[in-house]
Amino acid sequence: MSRKQRMIVDEMLRRPQPTKPQTVDEMRSNFAAMMAAMKVPAGVRTTQTTLGNRPGVIVDPAHDARTGIILYFHGGSYIMGSPYTAMSLTSNLVNRTSIRSVSLDYRLAPEHPFPAALEDALAAYRELLDNGVEAANIAFAGDSAGGGIAISTCLMARDAGLPMPAAAVMFSPGLDKTHSGASMDSKMGLDPFFTRESFTYTDAMYLAGQDPNHALVSPARFADLTGFPPLLLQVGTNELLLDDSTLLADRARAAGVDVILDVTADVPHVFQAFAGILDEADQALDRAALFITQHLR
Template sequence: MALLDKLTSGSSTPPDTSGMSKQAKLVCELVADFNSNNLLTQIRNNNRSKSDIDKTYKYPDHFTSELIETKNFKMELLKWKNSHNPYVVLQFHGGGYVGAFKTQYRMFAGLYSELGKGASVLSIDYRVAPENPYPAALNDALYAYDWLLNHGYSENHIILAGDSAGGGLAMALCHYLTDRDRILPAGIVAMSPWTDLTASGSSYTENFEIDPLFGNTNESLIYNSVYPGNHDLTDPYISPLFGDFTGFPPMLIQVGSNEMLLSDSILVAEKAKSQGVKVRLSIYENMFHVFQMGMTLMPESKKAWVEVSKFLEQMMVL
């Protein structure tokens, strides 16, 4: 378990996130510089909807992967060779509902499998806007959930995981399942989830000048999303914050204190807790949107993944 070894090697005491590490400062500066450069932003936007799921990717030898084509989108099922772990992580990538599957989510998948002690991981390249606005992403998420049920997995062995829009999509899926009296999954891992497309939280103004990804502009997708189309932005299937969380499975929510989307996490955690849901909200000081992309290279992201490992261990009864 190479990645797991990197996470747990060295001091047994998790790194202190009260200040930003040198690695995190460097990444934060690069992100800020990238987003302040109009040319680079244009390149990013032009490549956003181009999926990497068909690109060749070499997983470590202890994995097998299978590309699955459905009528509307593709999925990749990652399995640990000779593993008898009955659990599966259903991964929803981020990208503001306009970004397609990117290679870094294969690294996420490998890490989820290792931290899940051989759990399988199904990553889906769900349809995105503007070509496929709401409810395309939700429909594809539901299809993937049902696909798992039809291929031998039970609801109590499925854990949803997603970052940014993917974290919001995981919660939206649970709202949809709840409204139809269906059995919900065992848990949710949400990294910087986008839960409020109305941008009504206080952090949208309080962190406007310090968020390196979305800050200092009103032109970003968090203010100009094409995903909802003409639908009500307060629909819980679009903005999960406005739904009823009663009966939801345990949730781990991680977010950076410098994010404009900070309140998306805080408000969901407060509401879900008040409705009887077990929620662990972890706010990482000075961190930016989906800082977990730093994997094992930043002390802060490393600590976040250790926390994910502990959550998965609690959810999985092996």
């Protein structure tokens, strides 16, 4: 465990924050600037594309790719982010697996509230299948809000009669818009990113008055996970969203789904983005890459 590295990252994330709520444009700009500082492995190749009538970015390994596709959903509370803010995550997965990633630029709230992002994700998955990519060769992956999209897209795909992807990997996923997990209180102050107030602010834009007691926005509380593919959830002990993962893991186990709950001590939300900076990030990405390669045909 790299205690000094974790302390450096924690101190960096606790630098003084704006005292008044930021506009959506300010939030998006600041988030993009923060994620642009994350390390991207050399050699990966990017190409713009479209999938499901939405823009996306293909990330290819430096050398010949193995069969398969990682369909990636970026984080950002459903109101921020893009395939480029997640580039450190997608490129590290591609680098470790030699499997191509397609990162989707889904619609964002408040301009496009729930369920726009989920509709875009399902359309992207459907197009991959229509283009002849077998479900057994597709893995979903996502961080934060993107982790929630990965689970909800599985729900929507199953209900639409589509085959399940081979696996789903989630980094610090947001899976419970009721925010009723015990970690929402027990981790207050330990989490350098979030507060209940910050969730209230962003959730209002995403839900636009819709009920959080819904399987597609709170799958950790309400989703029937029967028939789901193997799941890997990675989360840190300092996160308000810790119990989003622990509760979903319980639901998966109860539904007979293969699930790995991977909890790392004293690391922040989406700590995997700190690859090359934090040893635990590289180790977690190694485990995620192994999980993906084990399950894709």
